[in-house]
Amino acid sequence: MSFKDYDKKTFIADAARDFAARRITKREFMKKMGIAGVGLSAFSAGMLGSTRPFKGNLGLIGTEAMAQDATMTAWLKDVGSKFKGAKIRYTSEATPPTVVLDKIKKEFTDPTGIEVEVEIVPLEQVLAKATQDVQGQLGTYDLYYLDQSWVATFAQDTIDPMQYYKDKPDLAMPGFDWEDFSKPLVDGLAMYDGKMVGIPFDIPIMMLMYRKDILEKHGIAVPTTSEEFTAAIKAITEAEKANGMYGTGLQAKSGHYSLECDWTQMVWNAGGSIFGADKKFKGNDEAGIAGLQLYQEWLKYAPPESLNSTWDGQFQMMASGQCALVESWDEFFPGLDAADSKVQGLWMPAKPITGKPLRPISEVGFGEVPNRAHQGGSVLGLSKYSKNVDAAWIFMQWACSKDVMTRCTLIGGFAPMRLSSFTDPRVNEKAKVGPGTTRHLELVKWIIDNDMASEPDMPLWAGFSNNEIPVNLGKLLTGQDFGGDAKKCMDTIAAAIDAAVADAGL
């Protein structure tokens, strides 16, 4: 199958999934189907359900409160007009900041005359496209959206942005303020081997979310530990299953990165780690097995469809009242509080649950950081092979500037990268139940500062986390193999990973 063919097929699937997950409206969905050449888009839309709004607050675009600062426009005109006519490209997942940037990019393109093409594709395609680009040093993409699990892989292919800022004073945005980026994010997301690979771009992070009304109904206190969480979801499942509600909802889709994210969180919370200091896989040690076994237990108290759900499906379970306690991505919150949400105001944020004492960093390998809250952040990297590197650099500074990042947070409803965004009055004003809520962000900031966990920084991780680990976990959880034996499953993964690491000479 050609890359283009693959693109088209996954474009359709992704658009449909976005539509089902409320990220795009029916109008946008049908437009995308039209682009993809779907003659029967209306039929398809009918089959897929009614209009569902975007999780964020796109209606804010164009309002006075969201207008770009005049000094920013002047700077863009002054510095960017030298590159008028240049075209820069970047490819990204449909992550909230990318979606918002794509909508407001006119604020950049108008004063500079630089054309910006944003390709929004599924995460795996972003990886494949970036990999092809760097393999051939093609410079097709000027900027790379890099998931935190790929930062090590692409470290050699990007320009250190902080260094470039110093090296090119004529292009440096005044008041960019590098210190304004949350330090744990810079360390946890952007740094590899002493180099800044890119600028932190988004930070979905796991937190506890609970249905206040359900917990109150059953007299259950908000759980703070794994044991309390397990007891709570068990009690809720027993009491509410007849009503179609389970204790929790999981993103346990076999073979998908979402399952790997859930698994790592379980391992860390059980006092384990993915790798040891000797760079051997440790998911099959006592702590790793305990974590996985607890996850197997949790599956009993989750809708069976959890086994076929990624983060989208998990969000749907929360939004449709199928579960009451979830430890997952903070960026679900704006959707849960959306104007047409059936559960508006019912979900509450809380600190991640705690488990066994964390494994110390000195005992883990490849820069892994075990902690209570798995982060799924990303950075925006400037390609070393770009043919329009300066134009792309101006865009990158604009996209990651204080003003744009804050406005992206307000429009997209996700956690900001910059400290100043957290204290921005416009952001604080939205800290209440309702569309575009930011009421979870205070807690998110606390989690980033105190509980943020990071997966290993190693070049093979992208493959392991998308293939070997979630595929074998899927075999275990769905009963395809291993006979329910977590140790057997982990030993199989350990053998594959240790062999690949040794083969790569790491």
Add this chain to the structure above:
Amino acid sequence: MSANIASYPDPGTERRPWLPRWLASESPIPWLLPAAALMIVFGIYPLIYAITLSLYKKNAATRKMVFDPTHNWVKILGDDRVWNAIYNTFFYTGVALVFQLTLGMLIALLLDSDRKGYGVLRAMMTLPLVIPPAVTGMMFLLMLNGSFGVLSRGIIALGLLPTGFSILGTADTAMAGVLTAEIWQWTPFMVLIMLAGLRSLPKEPFEAAAIDGATAVQAFFKLTLPMMSKVIAIAVLIRGIDLFRAFDYVKVMTDSGPGTATETLTSYAGRIYFGNADFPYASTVALLTLIIVIVVSSTFMKLFRVKL
């Protein structure tokens, strides 16, 4: 009149003055060049490139490619997932073909009539075919959702599955779920081919059989099937090759899961390519798929004496 005819130039030998000599010659080469060029660019070059890639070993950490012609081919033999994918691909192809062929023939027999309204019914058969498979996959993904899917709920209401059962999330049933979408979409293709075949059959043998007192079932097995054998063989060949490359439904509905329960050769190649970025190994799996398709289809054509 005859003199006039004699004065016309022989179109086979007379060169048109506005055409260059090489283009006006009888040689077929100039006329084959465009097609050959397209074939080379879009068929042969990618194939040679894939073969070349398969002879390299890629270090995932350094991204360096080292010429090691046996590495990927040895690896493929010891890769359990390849063998599982081969099994799944044959299973998927076989089951889908049996259902599509049987249902296709049955529906075609029902629609093979000139009575009023049948034309509309036959035209409606094309509807599923115009929906992109990825969209069909999404439709069935939602309809088979254990919590709210209409198909799942129907099956659960019949007491065949427990409440909330996830058909696509269970290893034993996921393949059946994916096959449902595949069969729904492509059975009409078989119906149309069978209908075309049925409507081109001569009427006389059937009239003679009826006079001799043959039943409809006897006529079907003794006349229709033998006379349709070539049409059926070609339909099976075309669909079989297509089914062997199954990707869309698997990708959209299960992403090869649960575990590897629905992983086919093409979806496995895709996962290695797009997930692990191991282009040489992905090319090797793709080439293996091609080899299997060529061997199986050639054998089939020999066995059933199909000439294309």
